[in-house]
Amino acid sequence: MSILPSSISSPPTPHRDLPHAISDPDWLRGLGYPELRRLAAAIRAFLVHNVCRGGGHLGPNLGVVELTLSLHRVFRSPHDRLLFDTGHQAYVHKILTGRLDGFATLRTRDGLSGYPSQSESVHDIIENSHASTALSYADGLAKADEVRGALGRSTVAVVGDGAITGGMCWEALNSIGSANRPIVVVLNDNGRSYAPTSGGIAVHLRGLRGRPGGPNVFEQLGLDYLGPVDGHDVEAVEHVLRKAHSLRRPVVVHCVTRKGHGFDHAEANDADRMHAVGVIDSVTGRPRALPKSTWTDVFGEEIARIGEERPDVVCLTAAMLLPTGLGRFAERFPKRVFDVGIAEQHMVTSAAGLAMGGCHPVVAVYSTFLNRAVDQVLSDVALHRLAVTFVLDRSGVTGPDGPSHHGVWDLSLLAGIPGLRVAAPRDATRLRELLREAMAVTSGPTVVRFPKATVGQPVDLVERCGRVDILRSDPRQDALLVSMGPVAEPCLAAAALLAERGIGTTVVDPRWVVPAERDLIDLIRAHRVVLTVEDGGRTGSAGCLVAQSATDAGLLVPVHNLGLPRRFIPHASRRQILDEHGYTAEAMAFAVQRALNGEGLLRHEPDEAPLTALWQI
Numbered sequence: 001m002s003i004l005p006s007s008i009s010s011p012p013t014p015h016r017d018l019p020h021a022i023s024d025p026d027w028l029r030g031l032g033y034p035e036l037r038r039l040a041a042a043i044r045a046f047l048v049h050n051v052c053r054g055g056g057h058l059g060p061n062l063g064v065v066e067l068t069l070s071l072h073r074v075f076r077s078p079h080d081r082l083l084f085d086t087g088h089q090a091y092v093h094k095i096l097t098g099r100l101d102g103f104a105t106l107r108t109r110d111g112l113s114g115y116p117s118q119s120e121s122v123h124d125i126i127e128n129s130h131a132s133t134a135l136s137y138a139d140g141l142a143k144a145d146e147v148r149g150a151l152g153r154s155t156v157a158v159v160g161d162g163a164i165t166g167g168m169c170w171e172a173l174n175s176i177g178s179a180n181r182p183i184v185v186v187l188n189d190n191g192r193s194y195a196p197t198s199g200g201i202a203v204h205l206r207g208l209r210g211r212p213g214g215p216n217v218f219e220q221l222g223l224d225y226l227g228p229v230d231g232h233d234v235e236a237v238e239h240v241l242r243k244a245h246s247l248r249r250p251v252v253v254h255c256v257t258r259k260g261h262g263f264d265h266a267e268a269n270d271a272d273r274m275h276a277v278g279v280i281d282s283v284t285g286r287p288r289a290l291p292k293s294t295w296t297d298v299f300g301e302e303i304a305r306i307g308e309e310r311p312d313v314v315c316l317t318a319a320m321l322l323p324t325g326l327g328r329f330a331e332r333f334p335k336r337v338f339d340v341g342i343a344e345q346h347m348v349t350s351a352a353g354l355a356m357g358g359c360h361p362v363v364a365v366y367s368t369f370l371n372r373a374v375d376q377v378l379s380d381v382a383l384h385r386l387a388v389t390f391v392l393d394r395s396g397v398t399g400p401d402g403p404s405h406h407g408v409w410d411l412s413l414l415a416g417i418p419g420l421r422v423a424a425p426r427d428a429t430r431l432r433e434l435l436r437e438a439m440a441v442t443s444g445p446t447v448v449r450f451p452k453a454t455v456g457q458p459v460d461l462v463e464r465c466g467r468v469d470i471l472r473s474d475p476r477q478d479a480l481l482v483s484m485g486p487v488a489e490p491c492l493a494a495a496a497l498l499a500e501r502g503i504g505t506t507v508v509d510p511r512w513v514v515p516a517e518r519d520l521i522d523l524i525r526a527h528r529v530v531l532t533v534e535d536g537g538r539t540g541s542a543g544c545l546v547a548q549s550a551t552d553a554g555l556l557v558p559v560h561n562l563g564l565p566r567r568f569i570p571h572a573s574r575r576q577i578l579d580e581h582g583y584t585a586e587a588m589a590f591a592v593q594r595a596l597n598g599e600g601l602l603r604h605e606p607d608e609a610p611l612t613a614l615w616q617i
């Protein structure tokens with residue numbers, strides 16, 4: 001094809017230099033290396049332009065341009081399966097499989113997903129976005145080929161040096177290396193997760209980079225090993241991938257790349273921040289909007305303060321030191337912070353050991369990534385009644401990262417664990433208070449959960465009822481709104497709307513939401529209906545615990561729950577998703593009015609239907 005210009009201006013014009021017609025990777029096979037190099041430059045310029053404009057994963061994708069071009073030339077997707085571990089580095093793959101135009105809508109509602117997505121393309125096989133899974137999928141797919149006699153197919157798993165620190169990868173390699181199936185593991189080694197990858201595996205890979213031909217762990221596990229190869233030399237990468245393809249047995253291709261390659265800010269000091277960006281200036285690399293204080297910032301400041309006061313406090317992260325707000329703590333107390341790699345399960349049990357050894361561990365983790373370590377929380381921490389504090393950032397609706405990143409499962413998964421307590425602060429003041437309360441508990445695990453958002457204005461209490469904060473009272477006591485976490489503002493606005501309509505509403509915040517606060521019982525008894533509101537899934541939610549405790553206390557007051565339905569919620573902005581699911585003052589007021597009329601809140605299948613389905617009637 002002659003769509004490619006013979007030379008590319010510097011910097012290349014993103015749209016002019018990219019052939020819009022790339023819809024079939026077959027086309028790539030007709031290109032010579034000079035054309036491929038020009039195409040790589042054009043793709044890079046396109047990525048910088050688009051990702052800076054709307055946000056997304058910048059550094060990881062800039063690092064895999066040549067690698068992805070080569071993969072699509074050597075392997076025939078979707079016949080050969082290309083699996084991208086974690087999936088945040090699949091933008092180039094998307095461009096090469098007909099989704100160039102979708103980048104205008106990347107990560108926005110109804111737009112292109114930021115991860116591989118089966119509904120977008122037959123070339124997307126896995127889409128979960130939690131790290132360290134691709135090798136296990138590859139193992140299973142190759143076994144299925146064998147069982148079903150589908151020979152001649154290859155399965156390729158692209159995995160980062162960060163993701164390969166995850167235990168599942170080693171469980172998978174243990175299987176893969178013991179058989180002779182055609183699996184190509186492409187190790188995309190850029191030396192970084194967000195920060196430089198930590199631990200012995202990272203040291204081993206560094207050794208292999210510097211000392212090609214030395215003994216290596218992959219060969220010892222039974223796989224062949226090819227490399228290291230310069231991942232930005234498209235010809236060299238292609239050559240080594242062809243060799244790997246021809247072996248028809250398990251092989252690791254060690255591909256050395258630079259995260260953010262071609263974009264100065266992403267390659268230099270800012271590499272950490274350029275892993276995933278918001279809207280930034282493509283020239284200066286700076287955010288376009290003035291940064292506002294986030295829940296993560298408030299936690300980061302407070303934990304550093306607590307660190308000064310308490311020498312027993314240690315912090316743990318699974319390769320997300322800065323994103324979870326531990327930067328300041330790490331600067332002050334470098335010996336009391338541990339980056340364990342992308343290894344949430346190990347992190348939790350290691351925290352259990354630290355607690356047994358006399359420290360108070362704080363596990364700082366995104367809500368969705370704790371999902372993998374629930375058994376460790378249960379058996380290794382709670383069963384031993386260990387005082388570990390889990391700080392769950394990104395709890396509730398997250399937004400543009402889509403279904404796997406919403407933190408809507410933590411309450412359902414954790415609520416049944418004996419002895420575990422969960423706090424949900426409504427504002428920054430409460431976050432500071434509750435973090436300290438949590439860390440004062442010595443008899444078992446505590447959890448503090450907060451969202452991916454800027455912190456709003458403080459929401460003061462008007463009085464206290466036992467341990468429950470009363471945020472608004474009304475002598476008429478028609479409805480009780482139990483506001484849990486960062487939903488106080490719309491709850492108060494709903495109460496104001498209801499007051500205008502002649503309905504007296506009390507708004508309370510129990511602060512600790514698991515187990516259900518006993519002091520809520522008298523409040524429930526005094527009202528005609530209750531609506532609990534939380535930023536999390538409805539099924540097995542904190543609201544369910546309130547309803548259960550009311551029933552257990554013999555109360556006949558109906559307790560309704562507003563939460564996210566039991567669905568995988570697609571990507572959109574946090575605001576859009578919350579609005580669509582009934583987290584507006586109007587929707588809540590409507591729900592209360594229906595409840596007072598003895599009507600249900602949901603039309604069909606309580607778990608499946610969003611509340612909005614009803615208030616839109």
Ligand SMILES: Cc1ncc(C[n+]2csc(CCOP(=O)(O)OP(=O)(O)O)c2C)c(N)n1
Nearest residue numbers: 060130131160161162163192193194319369
């Ligand atoms: C289980 C899990 N924990 C944490 C994350 C958050 N996370 C996303 S990408 C990333 C770093 C990945 O590093 P690497 O695998 O080397 O890929 P790179 O971005 O360097 O290409 C982390 C920690 C995740 N996706 N999944």
